[in-house]
Amino acid sequence: xxxxxxxxxxxxxxxxxxxxxVPVELATLRLATPPVxxxxxxxxxxxxxxxxxYAGLLSLPIVTAAGEPxxxxxxxxxxxxxxxxxxxxxxxRRPISVLMDHEPLVLSVDTRIGxxxxxxxxxxxxxxxxxxxxxxxxxxxxxxxxxxxxxxxxGRLAERSSELERAYTRLKSSQAQLVQSEKxxxxxxxxAGLVHEINTPLGYVRNNVEMTRGVLADAxxxxxxxxxxxDALLGGEFVADAQARLDEVELLRTRVDPAAxxxxxxxxxxxxxxxxQIGDLVLNLKxxxxxxxxxxxxxxxxxxxxxxxxxxxxxxxxxxxEVVHQAGDMxxxxxxxxxxxxxxxxxxxxAAQAIEHDRGRIVVATxxxxGRAMVLIQxxxxxxxxxxxxxxxxxxxxxxxxxxxxxxxxxxxxQIIEQHGGAIRVTSAIGQGTRFVVVxxxxxxxxxxx
Amino acid sequence: xxxALPCVLFVDDExxxxxxxxxxxxxxxxxxxxxxxxxxxxxxxxxxxxxxVSDQRMPGMTGVDVLREVAACSPSTMRILLTGYADLDAxxxxxxxxxxxxxxxxxxxxxxxxxxxxxxxxxxMDEFAAAATRVGESAVAAASPASTAEHAAAHVLVLDExxxxxxxxxxxxxxAVAVVHATDLESALEALATQDVAVMIAQLSSADGDVADAxxxxxxxxxxxxxxxxxxxxxxRLLLGLINEGQVFRFLLQPPPRxxxxxALIAALERHETLRxxxxxxxxxxxxxxxxxxxxxxxxxxxxxxxxxxxxxxxxIA
Numbered sequence: 001x002x003x004x005x006x007x008x009x010x011x012x013x014x015x016x017x018x019x020x021x022v023p024v025e026l027a028t029l030r031l032a033t034p035p036v037x038x039x040x041x042x043x044x045x046x047x048x049x050x051x052x053x054y055a056g057l058l059s060l061p062i063v064t065a066a067g068e069p070x071x072x073x074x075x076x077x078x079x080x081x082x083x084x085x086x087x088x089x090x091x092x093r094r095p096i097s098v099l100m101d102h103e104p105l106v107l108s109v110d111t112r113i114g115x116x117x118x119x120x121x122x123x124x125x126x127x128x129x130x131x132x133x134x135x136x137x138x139x140x141x142x143x144x145x146x147x148x149x150x151x152x153x154x155g156r157l158a159e160r161s162s163e164l165e166r167a168y169t170r171l172k173s174s175q176a177q178l179v180q181s182e183k184x185x186x187x188x189x190x191x192a193g194l195v196h197e198i199n200t201p202l203g204y205v206r207n208n209v210e211m212t213r214g215v216l217a218d219a220x221x222x223x224x225x226x227x228x229x230x231d232a233l234l235g236g237e238f239v240a241d242a243q244a245r246l247d248e249v250e251l252l253r254t255r256v257d258p259a260a261x262x263x264x265x266x267x268x269x270x271x272x273x274x275x276x277q278i279g280d281l282v283l284n285l286k287x288x289x290x291x292x293x294x295x296x297x298x299x300x301x302x303x304x305x306x307x308x309x310x311x312x313x314x315x316x317x318x319x320x321x322e323v324v325h326q327a328g329d330m331x332x333x334x335x336x337x338x339x340x341x342x343x344x345x346x347x348x349x350x351a352a353q354a355i356e357h358d359r360g361r362i363v364v365a366t367x368x369x370x371g372r373a374m375v376l377i378q379x380x381x382x383x384x385x386x387x388x389x390x391x392x393x394x395x396x397x398x399x400x401x402x403x404x405x406x407x408x409x410x411x412x413x414x415q416i417i418e419q420h421g422g423a424i425r426v427t428s429a430i431g432q433g434t435r436f437v438v439v440x441x442x443x444x445x446x447x448x449x450x
Numbered sequence: 451x452x453x454a455l456p457c458v459l460f461v462d463d464e465x466x467x468x469x470x471x472x473x474x475x476x477x478x479x480x481x482x483x484x485x486x487x488x489x490x491x492x493x494x495x496x497x498x499x500x501x502x503v504s505d506q507r508m509p510g511m512t513g514v515d516v517l518r519e520v521a522a523c524s525p526s527t528m529r530i531l532l533t534g535y536a537d538l539d540a541x542x543x544x545x546x547x548x549x550x551x552x553x554x555x556x557x558x559x560x561x562x563x564x565x566x567x568x569x570x571x572x573x574x575m576d577e578f579a580a581a582a583t584r585v586g587e588s589a590v591a592a593a594s595p596a597s598t599a600e601h602a603a604a605h606v607l608v609l610d611e612x613x614x615x616x617x618x619x620x621x622x623x624x625x626a627v628a629v630v631h632a633t634d635l636e637s638a639l640e641a642l643a644t645q646d647v648a649v650m651i652a653q654l655s656s657a658d659g660d661v662a663d664a665x666x667x668x669x670x671x672x673x674x675x676x677x678x679x680x681x682x683x684x685x686x687r688l689l690l691g692l693i694n695e696g697q698v699f700r701f702l703l704q705p706p707p708r709x710x711x712x713x714a715l716i717a718a719l720e721r722h723e724t725l726r727x728x729x730x731x732x733x734x735x736x737x738x739x740x741x742x743x744x745x746x747x748x749x750x751x752x753x754x755x756x757x758x759x760x761x762x763x764x765x766x767i768a
Contacts, residue, residue: 206557274466
């Protein structure tokens with residue numbers, strides 16, 4: 001008996017080469033396996049399986065002359081039959097349709113690879129005995145191997161996961177950048193305020209000193225002239241010269257304004273005040289950044305609040321906000337003062353920025369409650385909607401215009417407070433104001449060394 | 451004193467600044483002072499104030515707000531900003547909205563501040579006096595802004611390398627206004643020497659290049675020419691120099707919104723027309739001497755064009 005020759009038309013269909021870096025489609029896995037007509041006898045089909053070019057195939061498609069796939073016959077099934085006593089004799093001459101699997105897996109060639117994998121998973125039995133059939137518009141076009149689909153899926157997964165990994169790395173570095181730019185933004189704002197706060201007293205201090213120097217120079221000249229005139233008069237020898245000296249004194253007296261001399265005392269008081277103010281600012285700035293002090297230490301929370309208020313002063317004053325600091329008795333709190341300062345400054349700045357009327361009032365209260373320290377910052381600004389309250393601690397969430405807020409301020413604040421083992425909460429009513437409560441344990445939790 | 455004293459108004463939320471300034475100007479001016487921007491504007495409405503010197507950062511009203519309102523209610527009053535710190539946005543607003551005469555930083559130099567305020571006061575006193583005599587004559591004609599038809603003779607010079615701005619300016623202005631495009635400073639100076647340029651639009655890409663220097667020097671030669679500077683440089687030093695030494699008319703960050711550029715152009719053409727008719731007003735745009743002389747900073751290539759421009763200017767004046 002001769003074996004049905006492979007259908008020349010079908011075997012001519014080239015199998016598309018798999019391309020690298022392009023998502024694998026089912027079509028690229030297609031093998032142009034010549035189909036077997038349903039009436040082919042079992043012996044002939046077995047013969048086909050022995051052909052070297054069929055070595056990689058688990059099963060062969062049974063296809064009608066019209067191109068409709070009606071079944072599949074597996075190498076495994078034929079082996080099972082032939083291993084039975086007289087199996088070859090009983091079945092050898094019968095058509096393959098009596099042995100074939102009548103419900104093979106048939107997939108349309110445009111099925112996405114993921115869906116194909118799912119269909120295979122549903123259909124598959126152990127051990128894997130079959131390949132599957134590919135059709136286009138219901139007509140047979142070839143077969144494909146389960147293993148190839150699995151490889152394609154695996155390749156795609158690997159690519160996805162490396163893509164995810166890259167995205168994660170990008171996200172992490174851009175988050176670090178944002179934290180940094182939030183720091184720089186608040187630093188810039190703080191520096192701008194401080195420059196103004198320092199230059200204002202410096203302005204009148206310098207002017208006062210210049211004016212005082214001018215007045216004193218005139219006064220010193222007058223004094224010297226008067227001394228000369230007095231000496232001349234007392235000496236009594238050169239009367240003519242004495243008259244000239246008196247004229248000089250008279251001239252100099254018109255230049256020295258007695259009112260100016262009176263003012264000098266007041267100007268010097270202002271000057272001392274200004275110098276004191278600049279000194280205060282510098283001291284506060286040093287306290288604030290705690291550059292000269294190590295991480296966690298026992299700090300007076302009221303002092304931290306006072307220093308944050310001083311630093312935020314320019315923002316508060318610019319908006320004409322009245323600030324009430326209700327300092328409660330407070331044991332020292334173990335914390336990183338520079339970080340807590342950052343949180344306080346952030347909350348105060350937000351509070352000031354929320355106030356859009358001229359009766360602004362911010363209350364900052366500190367209290368010790370059951371072994372915990374509490375700071376309450378309440379403003380009478382525009383308030384935060386319930387919808388936004390849920391999001392204000394989210395990174396990147398901001399209601400400020402583009403370019404004005406990074407949306408990281410409160411996210412960082414919460415991170416800092418949580419690292420201290422504390423909590424930060426908000427309550428707010430639209431049009432009435434917002435209250436932030438920061439709770440810190442008096443003793444810092446043991447932190448793993450960073 | 452034979453001469454009446456000018457009236458100077460100081461605005462600062464720090465009383466000690468006001469006290470210090472009062473003392474500095476005692477005998478040199480009639481002094482008004484307030485810590486409130488709102489009150490400052492009221493004072494300008496009720497009094498003939500020649501010069502306003504205002505701080506920028508104050509509760510309630512910023513200095514720019516104060517100067518903008520002063521400009522609206524008393525245009526002859528000269529406006530000076532005296533501040534310890536101003537960000538670029540505030541400075542830009544002080545130019546574009548407050549049309550300030552000088553921007554002075556705290557701490558200030560007493561002698562220079564005195565000179566600056568006295569100079570401003572002289573200009574304002576002249577202007578107030580002229581305005582008073584003008585009332586009877588053709589007040590209407592003087593007050594009405596020049597219509598665009600009157601810009602016919604005016605040339606607008608655009609200095610930008612790529613030409614995109616020149617094209618935009620051409621499109622924004624009525625056809626009667628001639629727009630001259632120069633791709634470098636040398637040809638811009640040539641154009642200035644040969645044509646009657648009313649408004650110059652310059653793109654600044656470097657803070658200490660020839661263009662910034664030339665703008666400052668040009669203002670001394672041609673006080674009636676108004677400069678609009680476009681730049682993407684957020685450099686407050688640059689702007690400070692352009693205000694005090696260049697009396698820049700508008701400073702726009704690039705790319706400027708169309709409408710903003712259009713309004714700046716129209717405002718500049720109208721101002722030029724007024725300046726041309728009342729040469730006395732040109733003194734409003736007097737500039738501080740630049741610390742550097744042009745000959746040492748402008749490259750040799752440009753110097754020839756520069757000399758021709760000076761000769762042309764001298765010839766025109768004579």
